[in-house]
Amino acid sequence: MAENSNQDTNVVVERLRAWSPNAISEVIEFRGETTIVVPRNMLREVAERCRGDKDLRFNLLSDATCVDRYPLEPRFEVDYQLVSIPRRERLCLQVRLSSSDPVVDSLVPVWPGANWLEREIFDLFGIRFNGHPDLRRILMPDDWEGHPLRKDFPVEGYRDIPSIATRYTRNRT
Amino acid sequence: MTIQSETSTVETATGKAKTMVLNMGPQHPSTHGVLRILLELDGENVVKAIPDMGYLHTGIEKSCEDKTYSQAITLTDRIDYLNPLGNNLAYCLAVEKLLGIEVPKRAQYIRVLMVELQRISSHLVWLGTHAIDLGAMSVFLYCFREREEILKIFEFVTGQRMMTSYIRIGGLALEPPTGYLQRVEKFVKMMPGRIDEYEELLTGNRIWIGRTKGVGYISATDAIALSMTGPTLRAAGVAYDNRKVFPYSSYEEFDFDVPTRTDSDCFARYMVRVAEMRESLKIIRQAMKKIPPQGPVRTEAPGIVPPEREKMKTEMEALIYHFKIFTEGFSPPPGEAFAAVESPRGELGVFVASDGSPKPLRVHFRAPSFINLQALPTLIEGKLIADVIACIGTIDIVLGEVDR
Structure with missing residues (x-):
C-alpha cells in the first residue's frame, strides 16, 4: 500500500518536473507523506496544474495551514493539503516565506474553498495573500493587534491587569 | 466586524x-x-x-504548542465536544505517524468501536436539534434518550461521559472494564428499532418533507470546490469517506457501505445521516466480534507510552520511563505529519509539526464544521429566511470546532 502511493506521488513529481523544471524546489518524503516545496512565484501555477492536469486531478483542497519557525529563516511555511478524490491520493504543497515579506499568491481562484482557510492564516499568522477576494480577520476581533499564532506572541497574551500570582504576593507583603 | x-x-x-x-x-x-x-x-x-464567528475562539492550537504531546490530548476533547473520541483518535494518529509507531490490533478495534458509538451519538444530537429547529419536538426527546445510553457506555468504559481523553498516543488509556461488550450488545440490539421510530416520525412526515425537500441545494462540483466533506458531500453524490478512501485504524477490515444520495438537499442529508447510523451499528457489531478478549491495549514503546502500573512499581527502568514521560515528555523526530479521520461532520484532519523538542511546534486542526460552514452563503442566498434555519442545521456545525 505504502509502496503504491510512493510510486503514484512520483508520478506527480514527474508530471510537474516535465511541465516545468523550476516548479519544484524540493521533495520531502516523510512517513509515507509527500510534500512538494514550490517556489513562491510558481505556487498558483503549480496548484492550477495539480487541479487541472488529467493525470493528477487534485480536486479537493483539504486544508491549508502555516508553521512559524521563528527565529529561523525562511520563517513561515504555508502547507496546502490536497486530495484527489478520483485517484485516492494525498499531496502537500509547501511554500516558504521570509519574515520580511510574508506575501504569497492566493489559491482562491483555483479552489474557492481556500477562502476561509487563507483568512485564518492571515488572521493568526499575518501572512497576506495576493488576489484574495476578502482578506479580513476571521477568528480574532477586528481591532486585535498582532497575530496570536506567531511564535513571538506570548501564549498567555498581553495583559494589562496583573496576574493572579502577582496579586497574591502583593497582598501578602 | x-x-x-x-x-x-x-x-x-x-x-x-x-x-x-x-x-x-x-x-x-x-x-x-x-x-x-x-x-x-x-x-x-x-x-x-x-x-x-470567533466568539468561542479559545486558542486551542496555541495552547497545544505550550503542552507536551500527551498533555495536548485533553484539549482535543474540547474542540468538537460532540465527538471527543474522534478528536482524540485524529490527534493520536497524527502523533503516532510522526513517531512511526503501530498500535496493537486489539486497541485499534476498540478505537473503532468507541468512535462508531460516538458517531451515532453525534448524529443523534444532530437529528434531535435539527428536528427541534424545524418544529418536531418529540424527536429531540427520543434522540437524547438514546444518546444518554451511549454516554452511559462511555462513562462505564472511559470514566467520563463527554471529555473522555480515552484514546492515547500508542493505544488506549485503560483496559476496558469487564462486561462492557454486554452493554454495547444491549445497545446495538435496541438501536435499530429506535432508528425506525425516528424515521417513522420524520421520513414520511409532510411537514418535515415540506421544510427539507429541495431546500439548501448545492451541486457536487460546488461542494468539492468549496472543500465540503462528510455527509453534506455524500448527499451530493460523491462517495468520499476517509474510512474507505484512506483507511486508518483497521477500517479496511470492516464491511460497510458509504451511503450516498444525489438530491443534495436537506432531506438527502438527513437520509444520509440516518443511513450512516445504521452503518455504524454494522461496524460496531463486527468490531465486537473482532476484539480479542485478551491482549495489550498499548503498544510497547519505551519512553513514549507509559509502562503498566505493575511494571512501574516493580522495575527500575519502567519507573524511569514513567517519570520521564510525565515530567519531560518525549521528543518525536523533526518533521510534519497530517492524519485525517472521518468525523461525523466530515474530514477531521490533524497536522502536527515537530522540531525535535518535547512540545509540538504546531498543531493544526482541519475542522470540518469550519470548512463546511463556508458553503452556507451558497446554500441560502436567494432563498427564504425560514430555510436559513434548516440549512444551518443541515450542515451540522459545532461552534467549538468552528472557532477552536
Whole structure:
C-alpha cells in the first residue's frame, strides 16, 4: 500500500518536473507523506496544474495551514493539503516565506474553498495573500493587534491587569 | 466586524425596494452555538449572507504548542465536544505517524468501536436539534434518550461521559472494564428499532418533507470546490469517506457501505445521516466480534507510552520511563505529519509539526464544521429566511470546532 502511493506521488513529481523544471524546489518524503516545496512565484501555477492536469486531478483542497519557525529563516511555511478524490491520493504543497515579506499568491481562484482557510492564516499568522477576494480577520476581533499564532506572541497574551500570582504576593507583603 | 448600515436596492416585482440587514445571532437557539450571520433581506428573501464567528475562539492550537504531546490530548476533547473520541483518535494518529509507531490490533478495534458509538451519538444530537429547529419536538426527546445510553457506555468504559481523553498516543488509556461488550450488545440490539421510530416520525412526515425537500441545494462540483466533506458531500453524490478512501485504524477490515444520495438537499442529508447510523451499528457489531478478549491495549514503546502500573512499581527502568514521560515528555523526530479521520461532520484532519523538542511546534486542526460552514452563503442566498434555519442545521456545525 505504502509502496503504491510512493510510486503514484512520483508520478506527480514527474508530471510537474516535465511541465516545468523550476516548479519544484524540493521533495520531502516523510512517513509515507509527500510534500512538494514550490517556489513562491510558481505556487498558483503549480496548484492550477495539480487541479487541472488529467493525470493528477487534485480536486479537493483539504486544508491549508502555516508553521512559524521563528527565529529561523525562511520563517513561515504555508502547507496546502490536497486530495484527489478520483485517484485516492494525498499531496502537500509547501511554500516558504521570509519574515520580511510574508506575501504569497492566493489559491482562491483555483479552489474557492481556500477562502476561509487563507483568512485564518492571515488572521493568526499575518501572512497576506495576493488576489484574495476578502482578506479580513476571521477568528480574532477586528481591532486585535498582532497575530496570536506567531511564535513571538506570548501564549498567555498581553495583559494589562496583573496576574493572579502577582496579586497574591502583593497582598501578602 | 461592523454592520454595514447602508443597504442596497433590489429589483422586485413591484419596482425597486430597499433591503434591510438583519443580525441573526450570536445568541440564537437555532444557530447551534454562538454563530452570528448578517443577513441582507429583501422582504423574506435572503440577498446576501455573511457568517461571522470567533466568539468561542479559545486558542486551542496555541495552547497545544505550550503542552507536551500527551498533555495536548485533553484539549482535543474540547474542540468538537460532540465527538471527543474522534478528536482524540485524529490527534493520536497524527502523533503516532510522526513517531512511526503501530498500535496493537486489539486497541485499534476498540478505537473503532468507541468512535462508531460516538458517531451515532453525534448524529443523534444532530437529528434531535435539527428536528427541534424545524418544529418536531418529540424527536429531540427520543434522540437524547438514546444518546444518554451511549454516554452511559462511555462513562462505564472511559470514566467520563463527554471529555473522555480515552484514546492515547500508542493505544488506549485503560483496559476496558469487564462486561462492557454486554452493554454495547444491549445497545446495538435496541438501536435499530429506535432508528425506525425516528424515521417513522420524520421520513414520511409532510411537514418535515415540506421544510427539507429541495431546500439548501448545492451541486457536487460546488461542494468539492468549496472543500465540503462528510455527509453534506455524500448527499451530493460523491462517495468520499476517509474510512474507505484512506483507511486508518483497521477500517479496511470492516464491511460497510458509504451511503450516498444525489438530491443534495436537506432531506438527502438527513437520509444520509440516518443511513450512516445504521452503518455504524454494522461496524460496531463486527468490531465486537473482532476484539480479542485478551491482549495489550498499548503498544510497547519505551519512553513514549507509559509502562503498566505493575511494571512501574516493580522495575527500575519502567519507573524511569514513567517519570520521564510525565515530567519531560518525549521528543518525536523533526518533521510534519497530517492524519485525517472521518468525523461525523466530515474530514477531521490533524497536522502536527515537530522540531525535535518535547512540545509540538504546531498543531493544526482541519475542522470540518469550519470548512463546511463556508458553503452556507451558497446554500441560502436567494432563498427564504425560514430555510436559513434548516440549512444551518443541515450542515451540522459545532461552534467549538468552528472557532477552536
